[in-house]
Amino acid sequence: MPSIIQISNLTKKFGNIVAVDHLDLEVEDGEILGLLGPNGAGKTTTILMLATVIRPTEGTATVGGFDIRKNPEKVRELFGIVFQEPKMLWVSTPWDIVNWHAKVCGLSTEERKRRVKEVLESLDMWEHRRKNVHALSGGMRKRVELAKVLVQRPKIAIVDEPTAQIDVVGKHRVWNMLRRLRDEGSTLILATNELYEADELSDRVAIMHRGKLLVCDTPKTLKDSIVGGDIVEIQLENDASAKIVEELKNFKEVVNILQVKPCILRLYLNKVEEVVPKIMNTLVKKNVPVTSIHMSEPSLDDVFAHYTGLTIEEAQKSGE
Numbered sequence: 001m002p003s004i005i006q007i008s009n010l011t012k013k014f015g016n017i018v019a020v021d022h023l024d025l026e027v028e029d030g031e032i033l034g035l036l037g038p039n040g041a042g043k044t045t046t047i048l049m050l051a052t053v054i055r056p057t058e059g060t061a062t063v064g065g066f067d068i069r070k071n072p073e074k075v076r077e078l079f080g081i082v083f084q085e086p087k088m089l090w091v092s093t094p095w096d097i098v099n100w101h102a103k104v105c106g107l108s109t110e111e112r113k114r115r116v117k118e119v120l121e122s123l124d125m126w127e128h129r130r131k132n133v134h135a136l137s138g139g140m141r142k143r144v145e146l147a148k149v150l151v152q153r154p155k156i157a158i159v160d161e162p163t164a165q166i167d168v169v170g171k172h173r174v175w176n177m178l179r180r181l182r183d184e185g186s187t188l189i190l191a192t193n194e195l196y197e198a199d200e201l202s203d204r205v206a207i208m209h210r211g212k213l214l215v216c217d218t219p220k221t222l223k224d225s226i227v228g229g230d231i232v233e234i235q236l237e238n239d240a241s242a243k244i245v246e247e248l249k250n251f252k253e254v255v256n257i258l259q260v261k262p263c264i265l266r267l268y269l270n271k272v273e274e275v276v277p278k279i280m281n282t283l284v285k286k287n288v289p290v291t292s293i294h295m296s297e298p299s300l301d302d303v304f305a306h307y308t309g310l311t312i313e314e315a316q317k318s319g320e
């Protein structure tokens with residue numbers, strides 16, 4: 001697939017802080033690119049530079065062939081943005097905001113009416129359309145912010161933490177709408193620090209940490225690339241002794257063992273189908289009763305830990 005955005009050497013410094021550090025990345029036409037990283041990773045700063053809201057310190061990017069430094073107004077025509085912190089102080093109701101946005105984007109009166117209603121309904125905001133925005137909850141405000149881009153259907157949609165304040169039912173609804181936007185031809189950049197959201201939505205995921213790009217690939221390739229990529233969780237009837245943990249570590253296929261709880265062992269291993277029967281045999285022989293055994297695929301959480309050496313919780317703390 002051809003790329004619609006080419007980022008090269010893109011850097012932003014705020015005083016001593018290097019928020020984005022010599023970033024090279026391409027976004028393919030028609031994909032959802034997940035930009036994943038803990039707080040302070042540089043996701044929003046990257047997005048704001050692409051959208052020409054802030055200027056890079058060094059490096060540049062081309063968007064649809066236009067340079068963000070040389071042709072910012074051309075670049076802006078291609079974008080629709082869902083900001084992390086919605087700003088909507090100047091008009092008073094969700095309907096006014098979305099309708100005004102549709103007007104600015106050049107939708108005909110008839111199409112505008114139809115789409116504004118359709119989008120507000122599907123975001124469960126139709127009954128709140130006449131409320132004062134200051135009386136809306138955080139999640140509702142985010143829905144209004146999302147509605148603008150969904151009505152606009154821009155060539156490139158940038159969505160910054162689209163479901164951060166939205167409830168579980170709402171999240172699934174928003175994810176479906178963002179997928180539909182992609183299927184109708186938009187390219188999406190999705191900044192998120194939710195691993196599950198990145199995994200669910202992204203065609204490819206770029207993992208950022210401290211302003212740098214660590215890796216970028218499809219969620220499946222990323223997960224498959226981890227050594228010891230199969231995960232088996234074994235729950236024992238009693239707490240696991242250090243001796244039994246050592247015993248299991250001796251299997252050459254076992255790469256690592258985490259004692260998640262005193263009686264739960266999480267094994268990262270290769271060749272799961274060969275090694276699990278051997279492990280079960282050992283446990284039976286050693287008289288260690290097993291309550292349950294659960295196999296799972298690695299998640300993006302495991303991928304993140306693999307590339308950064310940190311769990312996402314640790315990285316979150318270090319970013320604060």
Ligand SMILES: Nc1ncnc2c1ncn2[C@@H]1O[C@H](COP(=O)(O)OP(=O)(O)OP(=O)(O)O)[C@@H](O)[C@H]1O
Binds near residue numbers: 017039041043044046
């Ligand atoms: N306007 C600014 N002035 C000074 N420092 C800034 C500014 N904007 C961002 N930063 C710093 O740049 C770094 C990257 O911030 P950024 O908002 O891009 O991270 P993020 O990945 O979007 O994080 P989050 O998940 O919290 O939204 C942080 O260290 C932040 O404190």
Ligand SMILES: [Mg+2]
Binds near residue numbers: 043044045160191
């Ligand atoms: Mg951010």
